[in-house]
Amino acid sequence: METKDVIVNVGLKKGISDPEGNNIKKALRLLGFDEVEEVHVNKYFKITIKASDEDKAKERVREMAEKLLTNPVIHDYEIRW
Amino acid sequence: METKDVIVNVGLKKGISDPEGNNIKKALRLLGFDEVEEVHVNKYFKITIKASDEDKAKERVREMAEKLLTNPVIHDYEIRW
Amino acid sequence: MPDIFEIDLNVSEERLKGISEETGTGLSLDELKVIRDYFVKEGRNPKDIELQALGQAWSEHCCYKSSKYYLKRYLFNFDAPQNLFVIKEDAGLVEFDKDHAYAVALESHNHPSAIEPYGGAATGIGGILRDVVCMGAQPIALVDPIFFAPPTTSSELIPKGVKHPKYIFSGVVDGIRDYGNRVGIPTVSGMTAFHKGYLGNCLVNVGCVGIVKKKDIVYSRVGNVGDIYVLAGGGTGRDGIHGVTFASKELDDDSQVSSRSAVQVGDPIMKEPLIHACLEANEKKLLTGLKDLGGGGLSCVVGEMALAGGYGAKVTLENVHLKEKDLLPWEIWVSESQERMMMSVREKDLNKVLKIFRKWDVPAVVIGKVIQEKRLLIEWHGETIFDMDLEFLTEGPMYKRPFKKVSTRNENVEFGEPEDYNGTLLSLLKDYNCACDDWVVRQYDFEVRARTFSPPLVGMENCETHADASIIKPLEDSERGLALTSDVNPHFMVLDPFWGAASAVDEAVRNLVAVGARPHSFADCLNFGNPEKPEKMWEFVQAVQGLAHVISKIGATFVSGNVSLYNEGPAGACPPTPTIMGIGLIDDVNKSVTTPFKGNGNLIYIIGNTKDELGGSAYLRYRGIAGGIVPRVNPYELSNASFSLIELMGKGMVISCHDISEGGICCTLAEMCIGNEIGAAITLKGKLRPDKELFSESNTRWICEIDPNDRAEFEDGLRAHQVAFTILGATGGDRLRMAKDGKMLVDIEVKSMKEAWQRPLWDIMG
Amino acid sequence: METKDINVCVLRIEGTNNEQEIYDSFKRLGANPSFVHLNEFKSLENFQCLMIPGGFSSGDYIRAGAIFASRIRSRFWDDIKDFVRDGYAIGGICNGFQVLVELGLLPGFSRSIGKVNACLAENDSARFECRHTVLKHVGPNKCVFTRALPENEVLVIPSAHAEGKLLLADDKLYERMEKNGQIVFRYCDRSGRTDCGYPWNPNGSPQNIAGICNEKGNVFGMMPHPERAFYKENANGHSGKVIFESVINYIGERF
Numbered sequence A, B: 001m002e003t004k005d006v007i008v009n010v011g012l013k014k015g016i017s018d019p020e021g022n023n024i025k026k027a028l029r030l031l032g033f034d035e036v037e038e039v040h041v042n043k044y045f046k047i048t049i050k051a052s053d054e055d056k057a058k059e060r061v062r063e064m065a066e067k068l069l070t071n072p073v074i075h076d077y078e079i080r081w
Numbered sequence C: 001m002p003d004i005f006e007i008d009l010n011v012s013e014e015r016l017k018g019i020s021e022e023t024g025t026g027l028s029l030d031e032l033k034v035i036r037d038y039f040v041k042e043g044r045n046p047k048d049i050e051l052q053a054l055g056q057a058w059s060e061h062c063c064y065k066s067s068k069y070y071l072k073r074y075l076f077n078f079d080a081p082q083n084l085f086v087i088k089e090d091a092g093l094v095e096f097d098k099d100h101a102y103a104v105a106l107e108s109h110n111h112p113s114a115i116e117p118y119g120g121a122a123t124g125i126g127g128i129l130r131d132v133v134c135m136g137a138q139p140i141a142l143v144d145p146i147f148f149a150p151p152t153t154s155s156e157l158i159p160k161g162v163k164h165p166k167y168i169f170s171g172v173v174d175g176i177r178d179y180g181n182r183v184g185i186p187t188v189s190g191m192t193a194f195h196k197g198y199l200g201n202c203l204v205n206v207g208c209v210g211i212v213k214k215k216d217i218v219y220s221r222v223g224n225v226g227d228i229y230v231l232a233g234g235g236t237g238r239d240g241i242h243g244v245t246f247a248s249k250e251l252d253d254d255s256q257v258s259s260r261s262a263v264q265v266g267d268p269i270m271k272e273p274l275i276h277a278c279l280e281a282n283e284k285k286l287l288t289g290l291k292d293l294g295g296g297g298l299s300c301v302v303g304e305m306a307l308a309g310g311y312g313a314k315v316t317l318e319n320v321h322l323k324e325k326d327l328l329p330w331e332i333w334v335s336e337s338q339e340r341m342m343m344s345v346r347e348k349d350l351n352k353v354l355k356i357f358r359k360w361d362v363p364a365v366v367i368g369k370v371i372q373e374k375r376l377l378i379e380w381h382g383e384t385i386f387d388m389d390l391e392f393l394t395e396g397p398m399y400k401r402p403f404k405k406v407s408t409r410n411e412n413v414e415f416g417e418p419e420d421y422n423g424t425l426l427s428l429l430k431d432y433n434c435a436c437d438d439w440v441v442r443q444y445d446f447e448v449r450a451r452t453f454s455p456p457l458v459g460m461e462n463c464e465t466h467a468d469a470s471i472i473k474p475l476e477d478s479e480r481g482l483a484l485t486s487d488v489n490p491h492f493m494v495l496d497p498f499w500g501a502a503s504a505v506d507e508a509v510r511n512l513v514a515v516g517a518r519p520h521s522f523a524d525c526l527n528f529g530n531p532e533k534p535e536k537m538w539e540f541v542q543a544v545q546g547l548a549h550v551i552s553k554i555g556a557t558f559v560s561g562n563v564s565l566y567n568e569g570p571a572g573a574c575p576p577t578p579t580i581m582g583i584g585l586i587d588d589v590n591k592s593v594t595t596p597f598k599g600n601g602n603l604i605y606i607i608g609n610t611k612d613e614l615g616g617s618a619y620l621r622y623r624g625i626a627g628g629i630v631p632r633v634n635p636y637e638l639s640n641a642s643f644s645l646i647e648l649m650g651k652g653m654v655i656s657c658h659d660i661s662e663g664g665i666c667c668t669l670a671e672m673c674i675g676n677e678i679g680a681a682i683t684l685k686g687k688l689r690p691d692k693e694l695f696s697e698s699n700t701r702w703i704c705e706i707d708p709n710d711r712a713e714f715e716d717g718l719r720a721h722q723v724a725f726t727i728l729g730a731t732g733g734d735r736l737r738m739a740k741d742g743k744m745l746v747d748i749e750v751k752s753m754k755e756a757w758q759r760p761l762w763d764i765m766g
Numbered sequence D: 001m002e003t004k005d006i007n008v009c010v011l012r013i014e015g016t017n018n019e020q021e022i023y024d025s026f027k028r029l030g031a032n033p034s035f036v037h038l039n040e041f042k043s044l045e046n047f048q049c050l051m052i053p054g055g056f057s058s059g060d061y062i063r064a065g066a067i068f069a070s071r072i073r074s075r076f077w078d079d080i081k082d083f084v085r086d087g088y089a090i091g092g093i094c095n096g097f098q099v100l101v102e103l104g105l106l107p108g109f110s111r112s113i114g115k116v117n118a119c120l121a122e123n124d125s126a127r128f129e130c131r132h133t134v135l136k137h138v139g140p141n142k143c144v145f146t147r148a149l150p151e152n153e154v155l156v157i158p159s160a161h162a163e164g165k166l167l168l169a170d171d172k173l174y175e176r177m178e179k180n181g182q183i184v185f186r187y188c189d190r191s192g193r194t195d196c197g198y199p200w201n202p203n204g205s206p207q208n209i210a211g212i213c214n215e216k217g218n219v220f221g222m223m224p225h226p227e228r229a230f231y232k233e234n235a236n237g238h239s240g241k242v243i244f245e246s247v248i249n250y251i252g253e254r255f
């Protein structure tokens, strides 16, 4: 069977504060990168799956995202195929 | 001055073992996602910078990646402009 | 290329050198000649895997070839009645009570951390946990002395191929945090020191203490012929290949790239159940031997376990479970992949053992068995690819390397008295070496397991000050505790490696005594430069003698340790750094003492003598003055004073206590004021000039807070042991005031001291 | 029932690591705790209390508690729902709290059990912090884990976590929780004043929330670690012990 790399890119919803991003912004500024205005950190899952039927596989990846990879209260996600 | 969003996507080099990815793979499989062959998690930084000169700005982002966001010994990274 | 090939050693010297390089074994020409002679006797050439195994076994890291002569001569010939089994194994065993022992281990993970701070430090924690687990002991505490160049180092000073100290520092702390917290063992003690000599050579030392029922102690040796070798834990991969040979040479500017394969990655979530499973199998008496896979991987563990039991081993190499396909046999044999343990098991118990590991979801496979003859045989898909005499393989060479004295500026220096004492105090409190370490300490879970009786930060919530030692109460139904500290002052060491090393032991003792514990055992991690350079060897030999000078008189000895040489990079060698971990025993943890002042109107005493010893002190560094006399140690005084103070603490007579170290009396009092926001007023009475009296870092001194009603009894107790003491003043108010000869020197709000002392690391590290 | 017959299931998987302390806490009070590894778990039939301990279940990779929660959900969700419905007690401390939130058992409105409507998000400081926190008991004694602790009492309980900021799906939920008496602990200073900011509130949790219970009061989660303060008595005579005493006392009375 074929394998396929799928990307699930998980970010914080608008309005949810991003402490890690803020911390990195601070660290970059301390290193002299004054031009940095904003940093956000996403989790970027690269999942290799065995897939024969594309539609079904997509549905499965969506399920993974919703069951495990994200919390609907704070996360948005995007699947890149 | 204009601002611009730049993506720095950082992953582990090939051959460097990845406990985080392996543990997530294991979890997905235990949840019944048997089709999962491989999981890797990248860090995906979205950096908003003030930039007037594109070439110089690119050089600066590369510097950020090398000074703070990555370690060339284990990481590969890609800058998306 | 074939899996296995033969290497012809009957070649020119030039070629031999080339072989060492091409194989990455790091063997010297002389060593290769010895090996050639061995194989001539065997009537054949070595296979690549055999030469690789020799490279591992004979590396500095594995066989201590440059250090063992001096260690044996100076350090290892002391004994103490509480020692049960020391120096010989991965961890030293010392008696805790009638039924229990504790295990002590201390190691360095310097080179890996310099290259990849996060993974290097994390796997350091992983490794030291295994050292304790392999004695059958449950780890109960981690200790992490760490050393960096100042975080303010300007980028221009940083050589090519070296990462900025801030990056290294935060990466190391992240690594210790993420591994230690995840496996659920509290990191309770440590030290964080800064010196420019650590640029490019950060030092990451990690210690661990465990507790074990005496009847469950297990050794790193096989039981009997026919026992089965079971390898448990993570798969073997290409990570960590040549870690030990890499740790046994200097770093250069392309170590960053060339040593990638030596980088290891830790997996605490494999380790945590691995610990449970090993301990469970051991408690059920199913193991005849247990050892961790550390430096050298399988190549070291299989042979050492067999030889220690008086036997040999036969291995079926293809049984080893792999993380990635296509590893060559020699790579499997020397890989240092993390989270692996080796057990020897009687055949009849094999299935029981495998079942336990299945329950914990931890892979475990049979890879070989114990044979009568003291040889090591390896088969690879039916073919014998390794057949060597075990004694020859594991013995390794020993060198008595030459040394040459280095001239230092260790003599008295002249300087003027400062105008502004308040300002001087505030500047010292802000010095990264004196300032509050809580930016580091709070990232570690120092209370997981709920056995931390006294944590590294003590005082009122959100006002906490430094503790001298942390106390663990290991057992549910006993009030007995272990106190832990780790110490060394690199600034002393650079000026005078003998007295610097002696001071490190003194400080460790002081810190234990300050909480009410009696010094019970020590571990040392000796971090030095390249031993092939006579000046570096001199530092090493001096330091070892300095340690011996003190350790011989205090009723406790070194029970384990580690030597890390070749800590040199593009910016030079690291300061000689013998890190000392001290373990103290306290019979009743409820009688322990902490640093912050507890009440108003109590007497403040100084115990010990303050001398004109400012060499390497925080004060002289602040004044920009090099040189000076490094504090001396009189081991008899140390032992008397310690004994006396512990006795008085046992009687409940000491309300608070803090040893005097960096920043002298002045900073010590400041820290005692900060923890509960209680001020103090003192008058100096010594003969020294006021600044020297306030900031001298003489050894064997403490500040104590005593209830005025206990005055007579306290003083009698000290006199009985001829311990020097003076009343300095009393606690109270919200300011620290210090005067001498009618002149007010320091007069400052506790809150301002707290602000100055608390902020620096947070401000620079974010 | 008698205390010695109260069976407490202390659930563990790889990476949980405060289970011994929780076990000890129940044991010291005379109850009958046992460790159960998720791989060996069969049912809750013989238990009256389920405890999900702290630690880093499955490494907290992805998100604190997420993997443990989905494994529980896929294995014995119906069992858990019955357990809650029948009034048995479930407690989650630190990582365990995160698991209960990821399971949708907390805040746990009776009509929507299992709906995930909260998250324990990354601390404002973006890092793990170990620090002694002061908590005020603000619940009206509905929660079965705090019924022995009078309202408004203040306790020092250690915290140690990286993800402890309780975010809710919308503000109305907060009002509902407050109305229902589901807010159990808030961070405060030594004088009991809430709203003192960092570091008294170590993670930036809105409304200073440190612990909550479900609508019924029998599922409870808190970020700080009472099992680490079992013996650390405050001036008011209380210590972390009170959490375990409360639930034992509840089970004893009720069953």
Ligand SMILES: Nc1ncnc2c1ncn2[C@@H]1O[C@H](COP(=O)(O)OP(=O)(O)O)[C@@H](O)[C@H]1O
Binding pocket: C143, C144, C145, C146, C187, C188, C189, C190, C191, C192, C437, C440, C441, C455, C456, C457, C466, C467, C468, C469, C470, C485, C486, C487, C511, C661, C662
């Ligand atoms: N890297 C570290 N890891 C853990 N604990 C640390 C670390 N650095 C300092 N500490 C702790 O902070 C406190 C103060 O350290 P330090 O000032 O070196 O104490 P002392 O001078 O009395 O040895 C001690 O409790 C020590 O264990």
Ligand SMILES: [Mg+2]
Binding pocket: C467, C468, C511, C658, C659, C660, C661
């Ligand atoms: Mg001290």
